[in-house]
Amino acid sequence: MRILxxxxxxxxxxILIYHTSDFPDWGHPASPASTHVSPYYIEKALxxxxxxxxxxxxLADYRGYDTMFETTVIFCAGIACFFLLRITRRMEPSVxxxxxxxxxxxxxxxxGGKEPDDSNIFKRIDTQWVPYDLIINTTCRMVIPFIQxxxxxxxxxxxxxxxxxxxxxxxxxxxxxxxAISTDLRTAISRMSERLGAFLSATGVFIYAGAGALCLVxxxxxxxxxxxxxxxxxNSVMARSHGILIVEIGVGLAVMAVMxxxxxxxxxxxxxxxxx
Amino acid sequence: xxxxxxxxxxxxxxxxxxxxxxxxxxxxxFYSRLHPAGKLDTAGxxxxxxxxxxxxxHDLSMSSLFTGFKILLxxxxxxxxxxxxxxxxxxxxxxAGLRPWTKKEKxxxx
Numbered sequence: 060m061r062i063l064x065x066x067x068x069x070x071x072x073x074i075l076i077y078h079t080s081d082f083p084d085w086g087h088p089a090s091p092a093s094t095h096v097s098p099y100y101i102e103k104a105l106x107x108x109x110x111x112x113x114x115x116x117x118l119a120d121y122r123g124y125d126t127m128f129e130t131t132v133i134f135c136a137g138i139a140c141f142f143l144l145r146i147t148r149r150m151e152p153s154v155x156x157x158x159x160x161x162x163x164x165x166x167x168x169x170x171g172g173k174e175p176d177d178s179n180i181f182k183r184i185d186t187q188w189v190p191y192d193l194i195i196n197t198t199c200r201m202v203i204p205f206i207q208x209x210x211x212x213x214x215x216x217x218x219x220x221x222x223x224x225x226x227x228x229x230x231x232x233x234x235x236x237x238x239a240i241s242t243d244l245r246t247a248i249s250r251m252s253e254r255l256g257a258f259l260s261a262t263g264v265f266i267y268a269g270a271g272a273l274c275l276v277x278x279x280x281x282x283x284x285x286x287x288x289x290x291x292x293x294n295s296v297m298a299r300s301h302g303i304l305i306v307e308i309g310v311g312l313a314v315m316a317v318m319x320x321x322x323x324x325x326x327x328x329x330x331x332x333x334x335x
Numbered sequence: 336x337x338x339x340x341x342x343x344x345x346x347x348x349x350x351x352x353x354x355x356x357x358x359x360x361x362x363x364x365f366y367s368r369l370h371p372a373g374k375l376d377t378a379g380x381x382x383x384x385x386x387x388x389x390x391x392x393h394d395l396s397m398s399s400l401f402t403g404f405k406i407l408l409x410x411x412x413x414x415x416x417x418x419x420x421x422x423x424x425x426x427x428x429x430x431a432g433l434r435p436w437t438k439k440e441k442x443x444x445x
Contacts, residue, residue: 205412
């Protein structure tokens with residue numbers, strides 16, 4: 060079976076490599092990409108979509124179908140991580156540590172001992188002893204809102220400058236991961252649960268595909284945002300611009316949620332109990 | 336005139352960056368290496384970004400002033416986050432049990 064697989068892989072690979080010789084040379088002026096595809100984008104992108112950033116116009120409008128499945132790939136990565144790592148069976152840790160907040164004394168509770176309530180007086184800490192990290196906590200608390208604001212800026216400003224849903228989503232996800240690192244995993248999960256992460260990642264893909272399907276319902280091609288013009292109450296060029304923003308928001312949501320979801324699973328080996 | 340000051344500031348920034356790079360290589364151990372990494376990079380960034388901001392607000396129009404303000408915001412955020420990152424790394428080193436380098440110790444184990 061293994062040898063059969065190897066033979067198939069080598070066969071397919073050699074066919075692919077053999078046919079790369081039929082490709083035009085990289086940057087060849089007579090290649091189809093240089094003769095009509097790129098010039099079309101460069102000349103018409105602004106008139107077609109009212110988006111000054113050609114990269115965004117190509118990514119989310121002309122090649123929207125491709126980007127939709129890139130988003131789906133990211134969603135699949137989150138799902139795969141979940142199925143590979145997540146341990147839903149609750150494993151009792153042999154030792155749990157609690158900190159008595161008024162005095163700073165650490166309680167070590169063996170298995171079977173009575174655990175204090177997670178209240179304002181006792182706070183559970185990770186088994187690898189965690190000291191007070193006031194500086195890191197304060198700085199992160201101060202910086203995280205600005206990081207999130209910047210992420211929203213990157214998502215919404217993708218029309219005019221480098222950026223877009225993927226980059227902004229990653230920054231948003233990183234801000235929550237920073238929160239998880241600066242406090243602990245349980246606090247982060249209590250703020251943004253795994254269920255919310257799964258829901259948002261699916262929602263992001265749904266927004267993208269839904270925007271495409273809405274165009275289909277309104278009588279145009281899939282992901283042809285100019286059909287959204289009557290819904291958005293703008294002309295067809297601006298409708299394409301707004302359509303790009305809608306799918307970028309979908310991409311941003313999906314990427315953010317998947318980043319956080321993968322982090323939760325990886326950092327705690329799927330237990331969502333104690334991690335990094 | 337503004338350009339001259341900007342270039343001088345940029346060179347000052349590069350001087351600090353070079354010092355930081357040399358320090359990371361030349362200092363004896365983990366903790367002392369983080370000292371140039373944290374301090375000199377921050378100082379170099381202040382100089383370099385100030386130079387860039389001066390160069391940008393050359394024509395004193397509204398948009399260029401905003402761009403200069405954004406450049407200065409970079410400095411503000413690096414000033415907040417870079418020392419914190421250095422603190423976190425050193426904290427991790429102490430918690431992992433790495434002892435600071437001393438001259439005496441080196442004489443004992445050459």
